[in-house]
Amino acid sequence: MLAHRGAPFAPPSVTDLASVLMTSPAGRHFLQIPGPTNVPERILRAIDRATIDHRGPQFGALGREVLAGMQALFKTRSPVVIYPASGTGAWEAALVNTLDPGDRVLMAETGQFATLWKNMAARLGLQPEFIAGDWRRGADPGAIEAALIADTAHAIRAVCVVHNETSTGVTSRIGAVRAAIDRARHPALFMADTISSLGSIDYRHDEWEVDVTVGGSQKGLMLPPGLSFNALSDKALAAARRSKMPKSYWAWEEMLASNKSGYFPYTPATNLLYGLREALTMLLEEQGLEQVFRRHDRHADATRKAVRAWGLELQCLEPAEFSSSLTAVRMPSGHSEVRFRQIVLERFDMSLGSGLGKIADKVFRIGHLGDFNDLSLLGTLAGVEMGLELAGVPHSKGGVAAAMSALTAVATVASAEVRSAA
Numbered sequence: 001m002l003a004h005r006g007a008p009f010a011p012p013s014v015t016d017l018a019s020v021l022m023t024s025p026a027g028r029h030f031l032q033i034p035g036p037t038n039v040p041e042r043i044l045r046a047i048d049r050a051t052i053d054h055r056g057p058q059f060g061a062l063g064r065e066v067l068a069g070m071q072a073l074f075k076t077r078s079p080v081v082i083y084p085a086s087g088t089g090a091w092e093a094a095l096v097n098t099l100d101p102g103d104r105v106l107m108a109e110t111g112q113f114a115t116l117w118k119n120m121a122a123r124l125g126l127q128p129e130f131i132a133g134d135w136r137r138g139a140d141p142g143a144i145e146a147a148l149i150a151d152t153a154h155a156i157r158a159v160c161v162v163h164n165e166t167s168t169g170v171t172s173r174i175g176a177v178r179a180a181i182d183r184a185r186h187p188a189l190f191m192a193d194t195i196s197s198l199g200s201i202d203y204r205h206d207e208w209e210v211d212v213t214v215g216g217s218q219k220g221l222m223l224p225p226g227l228s229f230n231a232l233s234d235k236a237l238a239a240a241r242r243s244k245m246p247k248s249y250w251a252w253e254e255m256l257a258s259n260k261s262g263y264f265p266y267t268p269a270t271n272l273l274y275g276l277r278e279a280l281t282m283l284l285e286e287q288g289l290e291q292v293f294r295r296h297d298r299h300a301d302a303t304r305k306a307v308r309a310w311g312l313e314l315q316c317l318e319p320a321e322f323s324s325s326l327t328a329v330r331m332p333s334g335h336s337e338v339r340f341r342q343i344v345l346e347r348f349d350m351s352l353g354s355g356l357g358k359i360a361d362k363v364f365r366i367g368h369l370g371d372f373n374d375l376s377l378l379g380t381l382a383g384v385e386m387g388l389e390l391a392g393v394p395h396s397k398g399g400v401a402a403a404m405s406a407l408t409a410v411a412t413v414a415s416a417e418v419r420s421a422a
């Protein structure tokens with residue numbers, strides 16, 4: 001069971017944890033990791049239907065509908081590919097469809113997810129060049145420009161950037177990276193990972209001339225894990241026709257041929273596609289994408305006000321790169337985020353994101369993306385504030401109050417705008 005404050009911390013055994021959770025079965029679990037996120041009832045109900053014949057007459061309409069909806073979400077007129085896979089699969093698809101063995105790829109060390117993508121590139125037989133970073137800032141457009149200018153032979157074949165680095169709560173400026181590639185007059189492909197930003201933070205595949213954008217279902221799209229995406233460009237399709245990397249399951253060619261009529265070359269995740277259709281209706285038609293981005297901005301702003309009121313430090317150092325889908329918070333030195341999160345889970349039945357890779361046990365992460373509103377944010381922040389107290393982490397009170405003031409202040413401005421417009 002839970003150690004008392006000050007007592008040495010021993011991680012609880014699985015049976016300990018199970019018994020704690022069984023003693024508090026009431027109310028809902030707060031799943032405030034930055035993905036998978038809470039799946040709304042509507043999407044659960046949409047998924048809860050009989051699986052249909054994926055080669056039968058009904059399926060094509062579903063396929064065409066979700067493929068078109070995904071183009072709207074990525075803001076692209078080019079094709080989008082949907083894989084029955086986690087996001088990692090779509091990372092691999094982006095690389096193996098466009099490149100040749102031994103190709104040099106320029107990647108930016110923004111945090112753990114950028115590191116994993118880089119490691120994958122190396123394992124696939126590519127030659128990643130990693131622009132070093134301190135995990136507290138986004139990809140540096142100036143450093144990318146310099147590396148491309150230095151590559152006078154144009155041996156670098158792709159630039160890969162994680163849009164929203166989920167391990168650090170830092171959002172890289174994809175439009176600025178595009179401008180850097182253009183200034184360098186370099187022909188490299190441009191690839192971006194939007195797994196934890198798509199449907200939460202503004203993203204423009206066509207306008208920023210990204211060649212392959214990678215996405216996933218279980219974060220801003222409010223779906224369970226199991227779908228991932230590649231949004232393409234003409235340049236990516238041309239590269240795919242020449243690419244010599246071995247590929248079969250991930251190959252775009254057969255996928256795009258079948259997708260023309262709304263079908264898939266192998267069995268798609270039919271029930272997740274029912275859920276995707278519902279999610280796209282909610283995001284694009286009912287809530288409105290720009291409104292969804294503003295909601296995420298507002299919750300992120302209120303979260304940062306709470307963190308500052310607690311006297312804790314944000315992992316992200318660059319205000320222009322604050323993430324709107326999650327906030328990573330640094331623990332005061334000598335305090336363990338693992339122990340803190342364990343206490344929050346045991347006492348309040350809330351899951352927070354852990355510190356990953358280099359910042360394990362130093363940073364915890366608050367997910368505020370997906371199916372989320374003002375009161376879900378305040379419940380989350382209340383759990384954090386009480387957890388800080390119980391874990392004996394030095395902090396000031398008043399984080400939740402600061403967030404409430406932020407939320408009501410913005411609401412007041414919004415209603416004043418409505419009044420003055422009327």
Ligand SMILES: *Cc1c(COP(=O)(O)O)cnc(C)c1O
Pocket residue numbers: 035086087088089113162164165166193194195196216225
């Ligand atoms: C979650 C995540 C991934 C990994 O996706 P999986 O679905 O776990 O394979 C990759 N990149 C980013 C930015 C992520 O947030």
